[in-house]
Amino acid sequence: MKIIDIRDAVVPISSPIRNAFIDFSKMTASVVAVVTDVVRDGKPVVGYGFNSNGRYAASGLLNERFLPRLREADPESLVNEAGDNLDPARIWSTMMTNEKPGGHGERSVAVGVVDMAVWDAVAKIAGQPLYKHLADxxxxxxxxxxxxxxxxxxxxxxxxxxxxxxxxxxxxxxxxxxxxxxxxxxxxxxxxxxxxxxxxxxxxxxxxxxxxxxxxxxxxxxxxxxxxxxxxxxxxxxxxxxxxxxxxxxxxxxxxxxxxxxxxxxxxxxxxxxxxxxxxxxxxxxxxxxxxxxxxxxxxxxxxxxxxxxxxxxxxxxxxxxxxxxxxxxxxxxxxxxxxxxxxxxxxxxxxxxxxxxxxxxxxxxxxxxxxxxxxxxxxxxxxxxxxx
The missing domain is CATH 3.20.20.120 (Enolase-like C-terminal domain)
Known part of the structure; x- marks a missing residue:
């Protein structure tokens, strides 16, 4: 099995509210879809992810560093030992290749968006709600x-x-x-x-x-x-x-x-x-x-x-x-x-x-x-x- 496509987009989550530090009038979020070659009910399994509120869309980081690394990787390096599912830890390590320690912030948001989509796909491929898959x-x-x-x-x-x-x-x-x-x-x-x-x-x-x-x-x-x-x-x-x-x-x-x-x-x-x-x-x-x-x-x-x-x-x-x-x-x-x-x-x-x-x-x-x-x-x-x- 393998990842056949990774797509990202920016969507607005703006509103007129504010907290003690920021307002949310121009807030955006990244959405990522990880498309696999695994088929369920006649359709490819797709995992979705997005970033939490309070941080803006990370499209620049996604498209300049993290998504290219996944696209360029050997597909077999991104799956588990059994070859029957994606391996979130291997995918994470691939995204973080050539990244220095520290520097947490917007980089962590970009990686987190993709990671969410990967776990969604992993649980779908396993045929389980994610909470059951995590418990097991x-x-x-x-x-x-x-x-x-x-x-x-x-x-x-x-x-x-x-x-x-x-x-x-x-x-x-x-x-x-x-x-x-x-x-x-x-x-x-x-x-x-x-x-x-x-x-x-x-x-x-x-x-x-x-x-x-x-x-x-x-x-x-x-x-x-x-x-x-x-x-x-x-x-x-x-x-x-x-x-x-x-x-x-x-x-x-x-x-x-x-x-x-x-x-x-x-x-x-x-x-x-x-x-x-x-x-x-x-x-x-x-x-x-x-x-x-x-x-x-x-x-x-x-x-x-x-x-x-x-x-x-x-x-x-x-x-x-x-x-x-x-x-x-x-x-x-x-x-x-x-x-x-x-x-x-x-x-x-x-x-x-x-x-x-x-x-x-x-x-x-x-x-x-x-x-x-x-x-x-x-x-x-x-x-x-x-x-x-």
């Missing part, structure tokens, strides 16, 4: 039957007052989510506290609300927010400072007793290990948010899990950023702590299979082979349209 090949042979998910929203946008913020959070609770997340740091501390209290009037208790500063704060501001947030007993306080400022995170952990979360903007197992070692993160209460679609893909995410395990954390500490179906499969197959969800933004890439609903803060799993893109009609239509023209 990378896990302990068992998987979770449902996954904890929280509704990420609460963005700032023009004209959005407290009443509209409350309406948004009510919709999420009506959808079946228990925990919701809102943005902070894009307004004054006083205004953000008012917004938090408005949401608490909807969800009832702090344990149902997470807040996210998107790396906006310096240490002084992060500590000021920490003191103000303590009485609320929130689900977590997320990414207070720059993702690579491990000292800031460590100082915060000394004064903030509640759960904290960070890691979505760390893109390698080395950075994940450094966060676990030097960031003051506490395995008994804190959450790690590495997003495989931004951090070189699932091949690297497996290394991340090993790296944090050596530092006292487990897979249950991980709740990936991104709200996409690849992380949902990983969460079930490798027994993570949960997954993010975007019920109302970044369509059609956020959300889960059309026929699966969120119940009591948990979502079920699709039975179709692969990641499950075909079970989300708007998403598969977008990816097919983008890569077949």
């Amino acid at each position: 090949t990378c896990g302990d042979g068992t998987h979770d039957n449902s996954v904890f998910v929280y509704a990420a929203g609460g963005y700032y946008y023009p004209g959005k007052d407290d009443a509209r913020l409350q309406e948004e959070m009510r919709r999420y609770r009506d959808m079946g989510y228990e925990v919701v997340k809102m943005k902070i740091g894009g307004a004054s501390l006083e205004e953000d506290l008012r917004r938090i209290e408005a949401v608490l009037d909807v969800v009832g208790e702090g344990r149902y609300l997470a807040v996210d500063a998107n790396g906006r704060f310096d240490l002084h501001t992060a500590l000021a927010y920490a003191e103000a947030l303590k009485p609320y007993n929130l689900f977590w306080y997320e990414e207070a400072g720059d993702p690579l400022d491990f000292q800031l995170q460590a100082e915060l952990s000394k004064v903030y007793p509640g759960p904290m979360a960070t890691g979505e903007n760390l893109f390698s197992h080395q950075d994940a290990r450094n966060l676990a070692r030097y960031g003051g993160m506490r395995p008994d209460r804190d959450w790690l948010q590495f997003d495989c679609a931004l951090s070189y893909g699932l091949v690297e995410y497996l290394r991340i899990l090993k790296a944090i395990e050596a530092e006292g954390f487990t897979s249950r500490n991980c709740v990936p950023h991104g709200g996409h179906q690849l992380s949902l499969n990983i969460a079930a197959g490798l027994k993570l702590g949960g997954n993010e969800s975007y019920p109302e933004v970044f369509a059609p890439f956020g959300g889960f299979a059309d026929n699966i609903r969120v119940e009591n803060g948990h979502v079920g799993l699709p039975q179709a082979p692969g990641i499950g893109f075909e079970q989300k009609s708007a998403l598969i239509r977008t990816m097919r349209t983008a890569t077949e023209t």
